[in-house]
Amino acid sequence: MKCKGLIFDLDGTLLDTLEDLAIAGNATLEHFGFPAHPVDAYRYFVGEGLKTLMQRIIPAADASDDQLLEYMNTFGKIYAKSWHVRSAPYKGIPEMITALSSAGLQLAVLSNKPHEFTKHCVEYFFPEHSFVCVFGQREGVAKKPDPAGAIEIVEKMGLVAGEILYVGDTATDMQTGNSAGMRTIGVEWGFRDHAELQNNNAWKIVSTPAEVVSYAV
Numbered sequence: 001m002k003c004k005g006l007i008f009d010l011d012g013t014l015l016d017t018l019e020d021l022a023i024a025g026n027a028t029l030e031h032f033g034f035p036a037h038p039v040d041a042y043r044y045f046v047g048e049g050l051k052t053l054m055q056r057i058i059p060a061a062d063a064s065d066d067q068l069l070e071y072m073n074t075f076g077k078i079y080a081k082s083w084h085v086r087s088a089p090y091k092g093i094p095e096m097i098t099a100l101s102s103a104g105l106q107l108a109v110l111s112n113k114p115h116e117f118t119k120h121c122v123e124y125f126f127p128e129h130s131f132v133c134v135f136g137q138r139e140g141v142a143k144k145p146d147p148a149g150a151i152e153i154v155e156k157m158g159l160v161a162g163e164i165l166y167v168g169d170t171a172t173d174m175q176t177g178n179s180a181g182m183r184t185i186g187v188e189w190g191f192r193d194h195a196e197l198q199n200n201n202a203w204k205i206v207s208t209p210a211e212v213v214s215y216a217v
Ligand SMILES: O=C(O)COP(=O)(O)O
Pocket: 009, 010, 011, 012, 046, 047, 048, 049, 050, 053, 110, 111, 112, 113, 114
């Protein structure tokens, strides 16, 4: 076995959630009378949590904290009804998870998506798989790229960071895994490109979920 555990990012790594996020984002903008963005622009808006998503899509860069809270609440209400409509695991992901679990590896999810939505997504899209931890962005825990969540998962797994592979699709993910002392795998099928993963010191960059298995088992 080449590692003992893996931590996965969610949006853009396990799940293609781009359209549902963009549709909810644009519906939020419409609700407040702001112009919409193309779906593809959300590849760069998503990744650092809901508050940052709102700061990036709302034209008034100086939105006050109270206003941001209102945007976040509205987005939350819209997304609560639609997070699963067009989202799905990327091709080969269910097989990858089955292969890693069958090999006896411990698996976890660490996302900057709000914690409740992260849990709903994992329960809905991967009902038959058991993850040691499923963490979204939680009150009182610094979001990625802070390694706090990743370090908490290492402890829950009873492993050391060097025994874990951290798999994600963005600079934030590579920074998180690297600063937690893990080997990082950047995935090319997600929201960002090869250069971003390389520039942020991905240990390996892969283009299929089967390659993740080959580095783990
Ligand atoms: O929703 C977000 O901001 C990001 O989620 P991720 O950390 O799973 O990519």
